[in-house]
Amino acid sequence: MANKVIPDEKKTAEQLYAERVKRVEDATALNMPDRVPSFICQEGFPARYAGITYEEAFYDQDKWFAANEKTMVDFAPDMYFALMAGVSAPGKSWERLGYLQHKWPGHGIGPDTAFQFVEGEYMKAEEYDHFLDDPTDFLIRVYLPRTNTELAGLGMLPPLKGLIMGASGFSPLLLAPPVASAFAALNDIAPIQAKWSAGEAEFYKKMTKLGFPVLFYSLSLAPFDMITDFLRGLRGIMLDMYRCPDKLKAAQDKLLPFMTAMAIGRAESTGNPRVFIPLHRGADGFMSLPQFEEFYWPWLKQLMLNIIDAGLIPMPFYEGRYDQRLEYLRELPKGKVLSWFDRTDLFKAKDIIGDVTCIAGGMPASLLHTGTVEEVRQVTKQAIEVIGKGGGYIMTSSTSFNDGKPELVKAWIDATKEFGVY
Amino acid sequence: MSEKLINTIAEMQEEEALALAKELLASGTPPSTILDDCRSAMEIVGKRFEEGQYFIAELILAGEMVKAISTEVKPHLKISQATQKGSKVVVGTVKGDIHDIGKDIVVFMLDVNGFEVYDLGIDVPPQTFVDKIKEVKPVVVGLSGFLTLSFESMKETVAAIKAAGQRDSVKIMVGGGTVDERVCEYAEADAFGIDAMTAVSLAKGWTK
Structure with missing residues (x-):
């Protein structure tokens, strides 16, 4: 079959785009595509590759987009990762807010250090009741002031339930200097955010024209992770x-519809069916199986079922290891989930869940940092032979490869095309 | 020894454990006995962690219980005369590692032996150690770690202390979970302590 394949260079961008989408969709549905598809979680790699700093990804969109475009054109994977907040975001906007939940290049960390999430106890245990009673009120009056120095004034607002009596009684409060300054900050970032989003939309449009589909636009989180993160x-x-298991569960109940709406809204408005769900605290080692069953899985499962019910594809990223809990994934409908794994043993996973879910992964990110071309080709070949057997497989790295060597990334994607033909 | 106290802690019965510790103290049980029970309970928790029965939640909760019991017991303890009060020790769990049970026991033991302990908490970046060292000028620095990733973090931390020109002014001890003599050497620390008692005797030796 391989000798009948028309080489990619001879296809139009439009053809390539359609083929790439189909390849990923076929694999997701557990069918056999023409060849094993690939996606890259490029994160900061384009900056390294194109010779710009991580900091520029937050302050110079043109450079950042050019770096990403160059990466896609030069390496030509089937799909690439959406440009997520954290990897790149309007730094000026975060500065204006005094945003505390991220350290980003040049702000709290070096200009060429990858972003870090600043986890903290932004809601105290005794505040569950406030959150459960009125999550929005808690978020506006307690959470935002705590996580953004310049929004501290929002904490002076009275309970928002008072708005039931109309807005006029509320309005004099806006004259209080701290409140006014919080609203001023929000006003200031509006055009920055709008410009940034418009820039991203242009970037995606251009990539589509060049024949490169984005893997997803929509993102959601397991309710447990939302609370802990x-x-x-x-x-x-x-x-x-x-100490308060019932409140933790009630908070997840409260968040589930929100997480569902967040997932579905963006997917429907963009027409891209995949919803990325990076998972954090449910992995092997973080909690016992009984805890996973009691506190984590029910809400994650329901979130995925809701997404599937809407005709969309959940794409969970099982960060860390899930060797001990793969069986749970069998509870989800067949061929409707794109499961991306980090350090789980995928050869075993293929046996245990390969008949119900598409598996993505197979290339250790560390090998793209430290390996040789020959090792990379070998690992690629073996992953395709074992995990790719019979379809239902997408090649990608175990996690993002910020510092991957370009020659190894090239060898990897090329080898996937070479060995991946069914 | 109170079998019951050991069990309530090991079984994660927080309220019962705290109530029992208070009861024991009120009925005249020597504070040191209560603390020994805490340590015995911790050994059980550690063993269950190793066996895959306990996870992060249990380590954290056990640490919380011991912390709370320590607070109750501390005022009843006589401060050891052997050590001059006020020698400063900076302690923390190194970057990337969130385990604090071992560290908390070390902090507690140092504290009741008269040291002035600055606990930097968990997941402490090298720079935070450096900043604290410059600020309080301790004699001893204790680096705690449970995960193997802490080896690298310990090495980084010692290097950062050295780079900041503070290496000669402090003695550095390492300990916890998977840490051993080899890690001490790899990280270029001064000594490894197998338990909280060793930490105390090391610190005493350096502050004579």
Whole structure:
């Protein structure tokens, strides 16, 4: 079959785009595409590759987009990662807000250091009741002032339930200097954010014209992770499992519809069906199986089912290892999920869940930093032979490869095309 | 020894454990006995962690219980006369590692032996150690770690202390989970301590 394949160079961008989408969709549906598809989680790699700093990804969109375009054109994977906040975002906007939940290049960390999420206890255990009673009120009056120095004034607002009596009674409060300054900050960032988003939309449009589909636009989180990442921190949520298990569960109930709406809204408005769900605290080693079953899986599973019900494809990223909990994935409908794995043993996973879910992964990110071309080709070949057997497989790295060597990334993508033909 | 106290801690019965510790103290149990029970309970927790029965939540909760019991017991303890009060020790779990049980026990033991302990907490970046060293000028620095990734973090931390010109002014001890003599050497620290007692005797030796 291989000798009948028309080489990519002879196809139009439009043809390539359609083929790339089909390849990923076929693999997701557990069918056999023409060849094993690939996607790259490029994160900061384009900056390194194109010789710009990580900091520029936050302050110079043109350079950042050019770096990404160059990466896609030169390496030509089937799909690439959306440009997520964190890897690149309007730094000026975050500065204006005094945003505390991220350290970004040049701000709190070096100009060429990858961003870091600053986990903290932004919601105290005793504030669950406030959150459960009225999440929005809690977020506006407590959470935002705590996580953005320049929004501290929002904490002076009275309970938002008071708005039921109309806006006029509220309005004099806007004259209080701290409140006014919080609203001024929000006003100031509006054009920055709008310009940034418009720039991104242009970038995606251009990439489509060049024949490169983006893997996803929509992102969601497991409700447990949402709470630990943004509100309670690891320590807080771990204690909650013992000290206030019912409130932790109730908060997940409260967040689930929101996480669902967030996932579906963006996917439907962009027409891209895949919803990226990076998973954080449910992995082997973070909690026991009984805890996973009691606190984590039910809400994650329901989120994925809701996404599937909407005709979309959840794309969970099982960060860390899931060797002990693969069986749970069998509870999801067949061929409707794109499961990306980090350090889980994928050869075993193929046996255990390969008949129900598409598997993505197979290339250790560390090998793209430290390996040789021959090793990379060997690992690629073996992954395709074992995990790719019979379809239902997408080649990608175990996690992002910020510092991958370009020659190894090239060897890897090329080898996927070479060995991946069915 | 109170089998019951050991068990309530090991079984994660937080309220019962705290109530029992108070009860024991009130009924005249020597504070040192209560602390020994805490350590015995911690050994069980550690063993269950190793066996894959306990996970992060249990380590954190056990640490919380011991911390709370320590606070109750501390005022009843006589401060050891052997060590001059006020020698400063900076302690923390190194970058990337969030385990604090071992560290908390070390902090506690140093504290009741008269040291002035600055606990930097968990997941402490090298620079934070450096800043604290410059600020309080301790005699001893204790680096704690549970995960193997802490080896690299310990090495980085010692290097950062050296780079900041502070290496000669402090003695550095390492300990915790998977840390051993080899790690001490790799990180270029001064000594390795197998348990909190060793940490105390090392610190005493350096502050004579």
